[in-house]
Amino acid sequence: MRRARQVPLRVMLPNLVTLLALCAGLTAIRMGVEGRFELAVGAIVFAAILDGIDGRVARLLKSQSDFGSQLDSLADFVNFGVAPAIVLYFWRLDQLGSLGWIVALVFAICGALRLARFNAALSGEPPPAWQGDFFVGIPAPAGALTVxxxxxxxxxxxxxxxxxxxxxxxxxxxIGLLMVSRLPTLSGKRIGSAIPREAVFPVLLFSVFAVALLVSYTFWVLSIGALLYLAHLPFAVRRHEARREAHADAERAENSAS
Known part of the structure; x- marks a missing residue:
């Protein structure tokens, strides 16, 4: 019975990563209140990096759980909904008084609605496979870094x-409205899922170079990344429409053949 009640460490590890990301988001809120905006943005970036890691760690260790999924959603709301809103409020939105606070509230609420819709979609009927390459609306981490x-x-x-x-x-x-919109955005989920053997070393070198740039020129990288992300939105819409039409043509051809 005692052995049955023990929880393997591999099950706890993804949740520990999520809790660490939550600590980063809460620290960003504190830094924003204190006016230390560089550290606040750095904490949100760190939370976004950890958010991209915890799910992959869970899948790698085969330790996915409903508890971990709910914890991840709550952490995402704090890290990418509340924290950016608080930081922006104490940076500039407070100049508008109550109107600025309302704007911060709306952005945080949009983050909550976006995460709720995402969780509801997971329990519904699975979409066609090709839609796995797209998100519906701007995802919460991208929305936080872009805003x-x-x-x-x-x-x-x-x-x-x-x-x-x-x-x-x-x-x-x-940005808050784009998070809750039906606008298709590229997900990038399948990027890096499998790397050719000859590309391993170039990918490692590029990753080290990207991390070095982010650490050394944090706000330049964030600015350029946000602008490129906004510029990709029309391309994502066109690509989504092309994939949807190709899928519809394939279905019509299959139906006519049968």
């Missing part, structure tokens, strides 16, 4: 004075 674009630009020298708070508010609302 911080004004702050990232400010850190690299682009003037974003307090008088621009209304523009920051409009941008924040736009």
């Amino acid at each position: 911080l674009l004004p702050l990232s630009l400010y850190q690299v020298g682009v003037p974003v004075p307090p008088q621009a708070a209304i523009l920051v508010a409009v941008y924040t609302l736009a």
Whole structure:
């Protein structure tokens, strides 16, 4: 009986990674309240990296669980819904008074709704395989890093004075609405799932180079990454429509053949 009550470490490891990400998100909130915005953004980036790791660790160790899934969703809401909203509020949105706080609330609520819709879709009927290459709306981690674009630009020298708070508010609302929209975005889930043997060393070198750039030029990397992500949205829509039409043509051909 005692042996049956023991929990293997491999089952706990993904949840420990998720809790570490949650600690990073809560630390980002503290740094935002204290006005230490560079550290706040760094904590959110660290939480996003850990968020990309915990699921892969769970699948690698075959330790997925309903508890881990629910914990991951709660952590994502704090890290990518609440934390960016608080950071932006204390950085510029507070210049608008109650209106700025409402904008922060709307963004956080959009993050909660986006995660709730994602969890509900998991329990529903599975979509066609080709739709696995797309998300519905901007995912929470990408939304959090993208909504911080004004702050990232400010850190690299682009003037974003307090008088621009209304523009920051409009941008924040736009990203929040994109998170809960039906806009298809590329998921990238299958990138790196299998790497040719001859590409292992180039991928390792590129990964080290990317990490070094992120550490050394954090806000330049975040700014360029956010701009590229926004630029990819029209391409993702066109690609989604092409895949949908190809799938419909294949179904019609199959039906006519039968």
